[in-house]
Amino acid sequence: MKQVSIIGVGLIGGSFALDLKHFIPEVHITGIDQNETHLTEAISLGIVDQIGSMNSLKTADLVVLAIPVNAALKILPQVLNLISDQAVVIDMGSTKEAICKAVSTHPRRAQFLATHPIAGTEFSGPSAAINGLFKNKTNIICEVEKTLPNLGESVLSVFKTMGMHLRFMAAKDHDKHIAYVSHLSHISSFMLGKTVIEKEKNERNIFDMAGSGFESTVRLAKSSPDMWTPIFEQNKDNVIETLTEYIQNLNQFKAFMEKDDFEAVHNEMKNTNYIKQILKGIA
Amino acid sequence: MKQVSIIGVGLIGGSFALDLKHFIPEVHITGIDQNETHLTEAISLGIVDQIGSMNSLKTADLVVLAIPVNAALKILPQVLNLISDQAVVIDMGSTKEAICKAVSTHPRRAQFLATHPIAGTEFSGPSAAINGLFKNKTNIICEVEKTLPNLGESVLSVFKTMGMHLRFMAAKDHDKHIAYVSHLSHISSFMLGKTVIEKEKNERNIFDMAGSGFESTVRLAKSSPDMWTPIFEQNKDNVIETLTEYIQNLNQFKAFMEKDDFEAVHNEMKNTNYIKQILKGIA
Incomplete structure (x- = not known):
């Protein structure tokens, strides 16, 4: 997991990037965000290494969606269309049924893992990103059986390294x-x-x-x-x-x-x- | 203000006692509480110096009511009956209209000051008492004009020493x-x-x-x-x-x-x- 693209460099995406850098020093992180000020901030805070575009997703090993759940719903199918056959995409939204449904028949469904780390604060934006935000936090993984085992495992192992406790659950539940x-x-x-x-x-x-x-x-x-x-x-x-x-x-x-x-x-x-x-x- | 009786040695009464001891080292504090375990705890935690009774109120300079507001309503008139002519009684409850009304015609109304320090936690009992709980907290003082000025001033000066910000307000408001x-x-x-x-x-x-x-x-x-x-x-x-x-x-x-x-x-x-x-x- 060397090339990571993070879509949405706010509190959650930014904190995830900080932990990635801490636990995988050789990681290279590309940031994508509609908000240009946030992108500039994320670079200057050392959260991401480079500003990317949808085009840069093609070379990513891992793509992280950390954006509002309506935006994630729209963008996930496009992201799956763009990535390589070896890449995995995760989302981190607070709803899981709609997003799982949105890609249920996508030809690359098996390259997606639905996650919800129960972590955060009431603040937002890259300046709200925190080192170690996910330590000892629960991360709820939905429909894990629909993700290719090797891709799922690689992501879950990163979550565990960050100190998260994994829970597996149906999206509806x-x-x-x-x-x-x-x-x-x-x-x-x-x-x-x-x-x-x-x-x-x-x-x-x-x-x-x-x-x-x-x-x-x-x-x-x-x-x-x-x-x-x-x-x-x-x-x-x-x-x-x-x-x-x-x-x-x-x-x-x-x-x-x-x-x-x-x-x-x-x-x-x-x-x-x-x-x-x-x-x-x-x- | 050397002899203080605290009725109710829980979170609020206990924290007030700790601050009194900090700012007035020569103070002697007598604790009164229905709960004998709390009294023993308050002694062993160094919150009060001695266990008292209603009888010991006669020699107090200051009596503090830090008990549930229904108990305060009942006991305040009795306390006023017992104290000396130089003593002042304060309550610290979260309602002020009922208690002010309960003593409005009491012959010693002028020896009572109604206060509400906005401080506390969700915990209770003497073990929940905290040093410096009142620092930078608002204390709402009601009907200050009905308290003898010298007695009121002596209490307000203690509050200020503890770092409280005083607000004066009608009990109804x-x-x-x-x-x-x-x-x-x-x-x-x-x-x-x-x-x-x-x-x-x-x-x-x-x-x-x-x-x-x-x-x-x-x-x-x-x-x-x-x-x-x-x-x-x-x-x-x-x-x-x-x-x-x-x-x-x-x-x-x-x-x-x-x-x-x-x-x-x-x-x-x-x-x-x-x-x-x-x-x-x-x-």
Whole structure:
């Protein structure tokens, strides 16, 4: 794995490039991005060695798609058309069913591996790239059986070298579960931010009253709308299901309060404290 | 301020004691708590010098209430009855209207100062006490005009020494705004945790899929129900108002998704990104 092309040199693509350079010193990385400023930044930050074009994909051993999931959906078939017979393409998006479906009948389907490293921050762009971002993070691999074993293995071995824990899952299951443990969190956070801003926008100094608890729950509301809108679009049904259940739970909590049933309010919280046990497992 | 009694030697009371000892080395701190294990812990952690009783309040210069807000409401009038004419009592609860009202006609109202340091973590008990917890944190002081100036000043000067930024506010305004920037966050977090646990409880390994984003948004769901139930009870009307608006915003987001109006979904997030500017102001 010497020639790598990274399409999308932002937080995820950039961090992956930094780790590649760390673990495979002889690697040569070509960066492709619609955003020219990001490309220049990625060069000056030492994230990529060279600015590339779709044409440069022909000589790559590995092509990494680290772009919004709608863009990945469009570009993946073209990328597969361009690469050599020995190359492998991976994507790193937060939805897996749509992209697997988009190439299910592509003649080069076996040169693609669908991955989702559960890593990131609320920031974006090459300046947000971090060394070691993927260490001890879960990477969910979908439809591994559809990828040529030698190509799949070569990529998985890189992931393992970077310290990722691999999980294998059907694309459909990935999308269903990730709606709960990731996509819903983003909406709850965005709408919390919205609710508070709407109420308090004319009283900016009120935010002096906000502490680290508020900061923690609205952190994800800093996330990129360009990245998240297509995720919600592609995972629409699952996300709507989680939102419906979340709203039901909030309505029930509110109803307990309205009825002055604070024993029920206490129970709701006590039962949910179980999350402590669960969070212990998260790095 | 040499003799201090702290009622409730948990995270807040304990951290306040640690700071007192740091900034006023000659201080002698007596701890009072219903929980005997906490008292023993507080002694062995060096948080308090001695275990006290209600009787020991008679010789205190300062009495600090750092207990759940329902307990504070009950005990404050008794504490005021017991203290000397030179002593001052403060509470540190997350609701201010009820406690101010509870002592509004008490003959010793002027010996009480209502405070709310916006500081804490999701943990509790004396072992959660932290040195310097209050540094650079906002402390909201309510009805300062009802406290004897010399007593109020002596307490405020201690707060300032600990590095707190003081804000003065009517109790009613405090409760209204804090519902948005603190109480609502806790409910959104608890209900997020509940929604995910309900769905995924039989698939514990799914939580491998949860990343730091989920961890951040559900962090507050680890909070103590004993502390939070009376807060929601005392601030019921304001909290219900924030919950109603939050649920409306979530329903609208869901409706945009159902109508495939992803431009609106994008706009919702883009407008809320404004939270970045606001969060910059939070330590």
